[in-house]
Amino acid sequence: MTETELLTWVRGPGFQIATIIFVLGIMLRLFEIIMLGRKANLAEAKGPEMSSGVRTIFTRTLPDASTFKRSTFTITTGYIFHIGLFVVIFLYAPHILLFKAVLGISWPALPSTVIDATAVITIITLVIVLVHRLKDPVKRFLSNFDDYLGWFVTILPLVTGYIAFHRVGMSAPALIAIHILSVELLMIVFPFTKLMHMFTLVLARWYNGAISGYRGVQS
Amino acid sequence: MNEADLPQFNIQIGNELTWNVKPILHEIRHGLRKLLETGESSIIDLRSIPLAPGEEETIIDTLGCGEVHAKLNALGPSEIYETRFAGVWLITHFNEESSIISRFIEITVFPDILKSQSDDMTFALDLLENELDDGAESDKTELHAETNT
Amino acid sequence: MTKDLSRKDKTLGEALRSQGISRRSFLKFCAATASMMALPPSMIPTIAHALEKARRPSVIWLSFQECTGCTESLTRAHTATIESLIFDSISLDYHHTLQAAAGHAAEAAREAAMEENDGQYLVVVDGSIPLGNPGYSTIAGISNYDMLIDTAKGAAAIITVGTCAAFGGIPHAKPNPTGAVSVSDIIKDKPIINVPGCPPIPVVITGVLTHFLTFGTIPDLDNLGRPKTFYGQSIHDRCYRRPFYDKGLFAETFDDEGARKGWCLYKLGCKGPTTYNACATTKWNGGVSFPIEAGHPCLGCSEPDFWDGGGFYKAISMPTENITKTAIYAAAAGAAAGIAIGATGRMKKAGARKAHQKVTIDDLEK
Numbered sequence: 001m002t003e004t005e006l007l008t009w010v011r012g013p014g015f016q017i018a019t020i021i022f023v024l025g026i027m028l029r030l031f032e033i034i035m036l037g038r039k040a041n042l043a044e045a046k047g048p049e050m051s052s053g054v055r056t057i058f059t060r061t062l063p064d065a066s067t068f069k070r071s072t073f074t075i076t077t078g079y080i081f082h083i084g085l086f087v088v089i090f091l092y093a094p095h096i097l098l099f100k101a102v103l104g105i106s107w108p109a110l111p112s113t114v115i116d117a118t119a120v121i122t123i124i125t126l127v128i129v130l131v132h133r134l135k136d137p138v139k140r141f142l143s144n145f146d147d148y149l150g151w152f153v154t155i156l157p158l159v160t161g162y163i164a165f166h167r168v169g170m171s172a173p174a175l176i177a178i179h180i181l182s183v184e185l186l187m188i189v190f191p192f193t194k195l196m197h198m199f200t201l202v203l204a205r206w207y208n209g210a211i212s213g214y215r216g217v218q219s
Numbered sequence: 220m221n222e223a224d225l226p227q228f229n230i231q232i233g234n235e236l237t238w239n240v241k242p243i244l245h246e247i248r249h250g251l252r253k254l255l256e257t258g259e260s261s262i263i264d265l266r267s268i269p270l271a272p273g274e275e276e277t278i279i280d281t282l283g284c285g286e287v288h289a290k291l292n293a294l295g296p297s298e299i300y301e302t303r304f305a306g307v308w309l310i311t312h313f314n315e316e317s318s319i320i321s322r323f324i325e326i327t328v329f330p331d332i333l334k335s336q337s338d339d340m341t342f343a344l345d346l347l348e349n350e351l352d353d354g355a356e357s358d359k360t361e362l363h364a365e366t367n368t
Numbered sequence: 369m370t371k372d373l374s375r376k377d378k379t380l381g382e383a384l385r386s387q388g389i390s391r392r393s394f395l396k397f398c399a400a401t402a403s404m405m406a407l408p409p410s411m412i413p414t415i416a417h418a419l420e421k422a423r424r425p426s427v428i429w430l431s432f433q434e435c436t437g438c439t440e441s442l443t444r445a446h447t448a449t450i451e452s453l454i455f456d457s458i459s460l461d462y463h464h465t466l467q468a469a470a471g472h473a474a475e476a477a478r479e480a481a482m483e484e485n486d487g488q489y490l491v492v493v494d495g496s497i498p499l500g501n502p503g504y505s506t507i508a509g510i511s512n513y514d515m516l517i518d519t520a521k522g523a524a525a526i527i528t529v530g531t532c533a534a535f536g537g538i539p540h541a542k543p544n545p546t547g548a549v550s551v552s553d554i555i556k557d558k559p560i561i562n563v564p565g566c567p568p569i570p571v572v573i574t575g576v577l578t579h580f581l582t583f584g585t586i587p588d589l590d591n592l593g594r595p596k597t598f599y600g601q602s603i604h605d606r607c608y609r610r611p612f613y614d615k616g617l618f619a620e621t622f623d624d625e626g627a628r629k630g631w632c633l634y635k636l637g638c639k640g641p642t643t644y645n646a647c648a649t650t651k652w653n654g655g656v657s658f659p660i661e662a663g664h665p666c667l668g669c670s671e672p673d674f675w676d677g678g679g680f681y682k683a684i685s686m687p688t689e690n691i692t693k694t695a696i697y698a699a700a701a702g703a704a705a706g707i708a709i710g711a712t713g714r715m716k717k718a719g720a721r722k723a724h725q726k727v728t729i730d731d732l733e734k
Contacts, residue, residue, distance in 0.1 A: 027702025035710020262409035
């Protein structure tokens with residue numbers, strides 16, 4: 001298979017397969033969770049559920065003071081690489097074109113030099129986070145295959161994307177094909193790993209806010 | 220539809236585009252210093268550097284025109300002139316259809332292509348000798364003819 | 369094409385001198401050649417020396433399943449004097465479009481050239497070779513495949529001109545009805561220099577010939593067999609519109625404000641980032657312009673299978689097929705499956721609750 005054939009395949013059938021598994025998997029798991037339902041709470045409601053739940057989805061974005069003091073390193077590095085991922089994935093012009101092709105909407109992009117720098121910071125932060133996970137005894141004890149797999153499929157598109165952008169090593173069509181392939185790997189693996197937190201966090205935050213609101217306490 | 224109605228396209232965007240203009244001028248500066256200090260010439264091939272539309276003109280305008288202007292007629296015309304900076308020569312080669320085929324900036328005392336080549340001079344000497352000998356022959360023949368009559 | 373033995377025996381330098389070309393003109397020619405071959409100007413004396421002493425190689429040009437665009441590109445070259453000089457510096461012993469001879473006389477000329485210069489002649493091929501049925505493309509009743517195998521036997525090297533000969537080109541595009549393949553798919557035992565492009569830039573074609581004349585060797589080739597001198601950089605890396613790409617300024621349609629200002633054409637499907645060719649530096653028509661400068665995105669014509677590359681006007685980062693439909697169906701299917709599985713779970717739970725029997729004191733006493 002020539003490089004161009006590989007690139008055309010990953011942009012065509014490859015992406016179709018990855019999209020099917022990605023979307024189907026996410027919807028499946030989300031609806032399974034929703035269908036679990038909740039046990040009926042026989043106590044009297046002391047406050048509103050829904051509004052507290054929805055508000056908590058947004059307020060939990062910022063950590064509270066005591067949590068932050070306890071886990072400063074984890075929270076800070078976490079914010080850095082999550083924001084970095086957001087910038088690199090959603091604010092880079094060629095990626096925005098991809099979203100436009102799928103979703104039909106687009107938005108302004110940042111200069112590619114900014115994206116380049118952000119990618120470097122994100123990659124370095126992810127490596128630091130892994131080193132910490134391996135060195136900290138508690139974290140290492142708690143970590144399993146799912147944690148390491150999630151880390152790997154997240155950093156791989158960043159690294160392959162950086163290499164494709166700077167065209168180091170092989171020729172351009174092969175590098176871009178490998179980058180798209182790594183994204184497709186991420187998409188296929190996503191619904192079966194803890195990466196689902198990207199969507200389940202909405203349910204989790206809502207639930208926490210709802211039960212607190214029901215009990216009339218601040219969440 | 221007259222010209223004013225046609226959409227005006229402008230692909231001559233600014234002069235800071237590839238940012239190669241200043242570096243080339245600096246390279247000329249270094250070449251000129253080297254020529255003065257060591258007597259070594261250097262050549263810059265203007266076609267080997269990516270330049271946006273308008274940038275080549277900017278460089279040539281900056282270099283300007285000096286005291287010497289020569290025209291070559293060899294496989295199509297060529298224009299050679301010393302720019303307003305002595306020692307910096309602009310050489311443009313055209314083909315027989317007057318399209319540019321190459322352009323060089325030569326930093327030298329005198330461009331090699333203007334010098335007469337020894338092969339050409341050897342050929343010229345043969346040619347001249349032949350013509351002179353033929354001339355002498357025909358003079359002799361005439362004289363002979365005259366004396367014979 | 370009558371053989372001119374007297375010209376063949378002379379070196380290039382002698383041949384030019386006998387045409388009345390002065391040494392000064394020859395130096396001008398060498399300067400232009402150095403520029404064309406992207407060699408540093410300091411190499412001009414080396415080129416002059418080498419070309420002067422070069423013997424004129426015999427070249428056999430085979431035209432197979434092609435549109436003749438490559439020959440047209442070469443002969444319409446605006447540096448006509450230079451190209452014609454190079455043509456005069458080779459002995460083009462066989463070329464369908466350009467030769468005067470026809471029929472048996474032409475084939476006889478080819479065979480004679482092959483015999484006389486055995487092991488030393490250059491073969492230039494343009495056009496792909498159909499393997500589906502040899503009868504799809506024949507010359508004098510000889511199939512392209514047979515002619516290629518036969519002519520390649522005594523060749524010093526083969527130069528494939530154009531994407532068709534180098535990678536299969538347009539006949540090779542889906543569904544490839546003639547079973548078209550490239551030269552390198554057939555010939556495995558001779559050095560092959562691929563000079564792709566649809567067509568290739570004329571100075572690139574002559575540049576490769578000149579390299580052979582000057583140095584007598586194959587130029588450095590990349591992983592697809594293309595001379596690195598001309599195909600070593602991608603269009604994207606040499607494009608003058610690159611600053612706009614980096615700043616995020618793109619033309620969205622062919623006549624919008626961005627297009628008029630000369631902004632990057634990535635969103636219009638430009639394949640510059642994945643294409644290796646000399647268009648952005650050497651340009652076309654004697655350095656006048658190239659597709660991107662004229663406002664049209666790069667097609668990627670010097671890459672294999674560019675016709676099937678997902679569409680000329682679809683940006684590289686966009687999927688080639690309709691993903692939205694797939695995503696909607698997958699989402700619906702996922703939701704339905706999730707609800708179904710969840711409902712099944714709940715039914716099981718309800719059933720278990722119903723089937724639950726309360727333990728009474730009588731059961732315990734039993």
